[in-house]
Amino acid sequence: MISFLLVAQATFRWEFIWDNRVIFLDGVRLTIFIALVAFTLATVAGLGVALLRMSKNRIIQPVMAAYINIFRAVPLLVFIVFVYYGIAIQFELSITAIQAGIFALTLQYSAWLGEIFRSGIQAIPHGQREAALSVGMSRVQTFFRVILPQAIRIVIPPTGNMFIGMIKDSSLVYLIGVPELFRVSFRLANRTFRYFEVYLAVVLIYLFLTTAVYFGVKYLERRFALVDLLTSKSRSWSPLSRRRVEKLRALQLAVTVAKEKGKTEEDLAGHTADIESLEYEPLADKNQEEGSTPT
């Protein structure tokens, strides 16, 4: 191991990576572009797949089940080659390799994501739908206002996994000539024979990208965590949630004032313990106090 490092120091030239940074950056840019576009399209399509898959229609439901099965069954690499060479080139369609690659990735990922979304939607208890309908909401409103927001929270972690998968799988389009990160690195290595430096750099770049997604997903999970807005300290740094808290306190104040004036009806709870524990100072005043106190 030590001798390996010594050899590495003697013969490997790390500045070689830096000297070729433009090539890597162009590759990374295209990799991110492909992953983002294909994943966005796959998310939208996947939602459609999930909804149609849950349809009670006797034709649509099995058709969607077949769609999911087919696109999950074919190896992605084979599928990409089939879409580009087998269809686009063979039938002289006027689409580029990038478009064909994105199309192939989108189709396969929409099948995977569709199943994830379906499981998320079906995990929501039936009572949620009934409660929404019982207050007069339409089926569409019920889905978008009640079911979907809850399903999203459930599917964030597995969807994050799929996005990491998409970044990695986007390297497969190198085979149809798309100059993304892996292809440009592959060519650079073959041209210069600096295999170790180049491929190590590629490995590290992919690691960096996927780690960034990992932290992004972790942030989202925390962001969607449910806390008591009025007492939670975890979000007090955010100006947005501060404003929300101020609005809530203003509401409490307005209701209490109106009640004291006798404008609102008598309460149905028979006690005022909760109301006494309220703090009504608006946050803005508190800040001023804190600011003016010499430390």
Added chain:
Amino acid sequence: MTVHSGDAAASRTSAPLVKLRQIHKSFGSNHVLKGVDLTVEKGQHIVIFGPSGSGKSTLLRVMNLLEAPQSGSVWFDGKEYGPGMAGEKLAKGRPRALRKQVGMVFQQFNLFPHLTALENVALALRRVKSIHREEAELAAATYLDRVGLLAKLGSYPSLLSGGQQQRVAIARALVMEPQVMLFDEPTSALDPELVGEVLYTMRALAETGMTMVVVTHEMGFAREVGDLNIFMDEGTIVEQGDAGIFSDAQEPRTRAFIKAIL
């Protein structure tokens, strides 16, 4: 069916609000409701009780069409909902129109866990009645105050006790200003020490003159609040009457059930 001398119900000026007529409902081969008739009058407090599987919850759920009856109809405010009777021509209404007028409180609360207490109450005002956000939230806060939960308006349901959740659920239904409130075993999922606060809120609501239909086994509540107490078994109404039903029921089945739960 035995009818008790329903003094409270009879002395009221009869103004029917909801009429269930010959409701039949089956789940597969399970015939849950076998031609139930029931008239709910304005301001009336009806308590429905009976063994599990007697169809009492299903009957309640038919009243806002969460369960569509196979035959029979729900009459509400001059409109007919459901398949109706053979050979009748009546103005048919859409389930949404009915549900806007009928509030419902569930055994499992069914609050929306991704929304704060305030947003839970304000949601339908904004989306169904298209009331502007500021106004809707003020109304929602007022109703939360009425159920004693103004301090909790920023809390998500998971941070509230069962009793608090159920009171938010009551506020969520009340804020739509329904004509009638349906309660489906509202205290059955609560810890014993939390039952009281919910019953208190329901009692106070009854005193405001709200029309209520309550499926419950809280016999103390039924005695005190129920104008019309209905005992159901095997998909039919076996016996109904005022509070007297609890002391001298005529039907053996009613007597046996009351004896078993008291």
